[in-house]
Amino acid sequence: MLSLPLGYDREATPVGETLPGHPDHELRRALDRCARIVVAFDGKLGDSLLAFGAVTAITDALSLLGRSVPLTTRGRYGSLYPTGRMTGSYGCSLRLIVGDEPGIALAQPTGDDHVLLCRPEEAHCRSDGRRVHTFLPSRYYLGVEERAGVRLPGGPPFLPSLAREAGDSDGRTLTIAAVTATSWPRRKDYGAERFTMAARVIGERLGRRVRLILVSGRDGTTHRPSDAGGVRLDSVAGADLETLASLFAQCDVVLGNDTGLTHLAAFVSNRAEVIGLYGRHSHSKWRTGLGHHHALATPFSEHMHRWDMCPVRDGLDETADEQRAPLSAISPTLLADTAVLALERRSS
Template structure:
């Protein structure tokens, strides 16, 4: 469901369906529902790619760039491994780079081999990861977020990046793969000393809201801690309940983890978590009741993180300039609040950076009033409340 949140800002549910007639798309060339799994597609495969991959005994997953781009590209890895299984090609899969531990949670990575892999090596990752290993591999699959279009089939659009990536590789391999939307893998939580420590201190009791202040583009995507505090106060006041707000700052660096508290407020207690690694945060997010963040990797991580029971909180992303549909996981609990400019990027399948669209100096994160955002968050919390 899409609803107006305030002037120029709209809420987009993670479960909404986008008709192909309402956005600019590229026809997929076939209706997946009409083709059995494993059957050839009515579009030609890339013969060179298929030949190279068929002779591989090892797949190396190598992402060196941004966390968000990496997470949304894991559907490419999923598509490749599903194709190899359909073709009965045995391979060893290993992950390297800063996100290796996260990727291991996705179930896409096998244990290290006890013997040397048979066959040649293929590398899938971002451009930096693939190019760094080009001399050691026989095939390279570069996951470029600017490359795959918004596909359409059977009257529906597939705008999120995991869908774009999965379907793009399916077309190149020429076989109907078994995956269905959402194509992004989930990241299950694991026991965590940090999480248990926070729980023992009472920070994960009752209404716990995580707000992501970390961003690689602060001049454009920083909603600010003060706005998040105001948002949490409005939500807690509506619930007539004390809330605990976890402000998630930059991920791990040389200065280590920094945990500080603000002075208590009437409805909200604030805990600032800076320098916490994504490997810790993936265990923390499922213990919250709500996550709100800008369009950044940690917000995508929160959507993909799931508790031991498979559950997790609603996640709300704030989209001021980029397409709210493309830069999401495609998971039904991953929602968006978007400006008119973000809606136009969605409708035209555009990117303000790639397409050199002059920035609108009036479009900043202050486009999302905490009062309007609180109404949306309270409604989402009411839907999942026991």
């Protein structure tokens, strides 16, 4: 896979050691003097969650410096980051603001603040000579580490824990959620029919009853299959993120397209095997890096992965590739077999 070298062997470099290269002196000054961290995300859910790798790098850098400062949040998705109990009182007013453009606008930075803007298209795949770090959280984390000029203590997946308590299972019914919500139906809608077929095959393979929850967007227009084939169907439309996080934490499997709610499921559920379907973007970039977050991809997505490309940033005309390999080319049987394999590996 195409990647940019870090310029140092991360595994062989002790935590706290100065790194080769030229650090970002403005960032170092902000780490030394900031009185508050502001996590400010209000744009897209998936982009925000995966950018939490940058926030984790900032908190790790401050911890390495022996500093404990308050952390506050702004925006719809900034509030998902765990605030913890960092305290402190400092004479300066400098805030270190980490976020996306809409979130930073809400934070209203002044000339005294330092802003770290997270743009996924600018987060390139990095290699340290032993390992290629493909996932977005690791790209953000290592980018901050390199700019800070010091080896930070974090390791894969470079993320805070957002996991929720999972309820007890009766052992007989398999609970599956299928994320049908998407902001781009023409390119990312797998369809309730196909998800239902996959859920039915999963139940048959494992000899268990299946409850399938179709998670749709606020318009609630998800088509319910006329024949569920013995699968118990429920629907959730337009639920808030807290409700969905609690729901995902109770699931055994979450199926979804490459969208924010699928990423959220991977963050909040240690119990569920989460399988994302990737048609347009790199399947290795747009994932958390958590062990239970898997991917099935079209040839176009695989091409994006191999060359670390972005169809928007690189101005690609992917129409022909999408026509040859739409998301629907991933069969429900393949999706089901992937879920069954993940479940069997977990139980072994």
